[in-house]
Amino acid sequence: MKKILLSGATGMVGRKLSRKLYERGYQVEVLVRHKKEKTDFKSYLWDYKARFLEADALDNTYIFIHLAGATISKRWTDSYKKEIYSSRVDSAQFIFDEMKNHQIHPEAFISASASGYYGQVTSEHIFTETDKPGKDFLGTVCEAWEKKAFQFKELGSRVVCIRTATVLSGKGGALETLRKPIDMGLGAPLGTGKQYFPWIHEDDLVNIYLKAVEDASMEGSYNASAPEYINNEVFTKKLAAHLGKTIFLPNIPQLFIKAILGEMSLLALQGSRLSSEKIEKAGFNFAYKTLDSALADVL
Structure with missing residues (x-):
């Protein structure tokens, strides 16, 4: 069996992806920061800050999938911003150094990235993979x-x-946070409500990773965002409708959100559309092309 080694495999997407890779016949192994982390697969300890990797972790790695990264849904203090950066960037550098030192040459290195690549802005531009960061x-x-x-x-x-x-996702993640005020009858669009809200169903994301594993023609960066474009106001009202709730409160002012969230408020108040054309031209078919179909499934 071909070995696929994952970082961040105990996260929401990582758990589902690991299971699906195993079901497709791959030898799945994972990197963990603590042995107490629950995983169904053989695990190895790693600590990129201490430059530590358990012996034999990289042996016979066919593909490495790098999903590790501290959540961005936590107040962005100066120290935590360094953690967000280091957990993604420095960890990838550490794995590269270890593979180079041990002469490991995987067929592919597949890395998570984010729609934030294009910056947290609201514009009428539809961002493609050729746009600058x-x-x-x-x-x-x-x-x-x-x-x-x-x-x-x-x-x-x-x-x-x-x-x-x-x-x-129906289990944790952003939706759990987004639905809380609606469940309490306090839901409302954020700021102007006109900022776009790029989204993807977790099953489609997992299947994009599977395609990246098995389709040797895939190379470079790809947007993983559903083809339907919606803004925050539409998202809020659709989510409320699927929860059997009604939105009656006025939009929450930007100043209030900025006061509560600080710099992290950009995540709520800004957003642009992402093109799905490149991944679709590569042969990927979204199972959930509309927000209504995605919400109907995860809720």
Whole structure:
């Protein structure tokens, strides 16, 4: 069996992807920070900050999937912004150094990235993979993240970066946070409500990763965002409707959100559309093309 080694495999997407890879006949192994982390697969300890990797972890790695990264849904203090950056960028550099030192040459290195690559802005532009990275915090993080991934070309590896929109899942993730005020009867659009809300169903995201594993023609960066474009106001009202609730409160003012969330408020108040054309032209078919179909499934 071909060995696929994953970082971040205990996260929401990582757990589902690991299981699906196993069901397709791959030898799945994972990197964990603590042995107490629950996993169904053989695990190895790693600590990129301490430059530690358990012996034999990289042996016979066919493909490495890099999903590790601290959540961005936590207040962005200066120290935590460093953690967001380091958990993605420095960890990828560590894996590259270890593979180079041990002469490991995987067929592919597949890395998570994010829709934040283009910057947290609201515009009428539809971002494609050829657009330049944003100059804000998330744009800078994603640009550095992908640069570390593309280093693996030096090892002869095919490199794929998945620029992921907000993932909709029935178990945890962003949707759990987004539905709370609606469940309490306090839901309302954020700011102007006109900021776009790129999203993807977790099953579609997992299947994009599977395609990246099995389709040797996939190389480079790909947007992972559903083809339907909606804004925050539409999303809020559709989510409320699926929950059997009614939105009656006025929009929540931007100043209030900024006061509560600080710099992280950009995640709520800004957003642009992402083109799904490249991944669709590569032969990927979204199972959930509309928000209504996605919400009907995950809720």
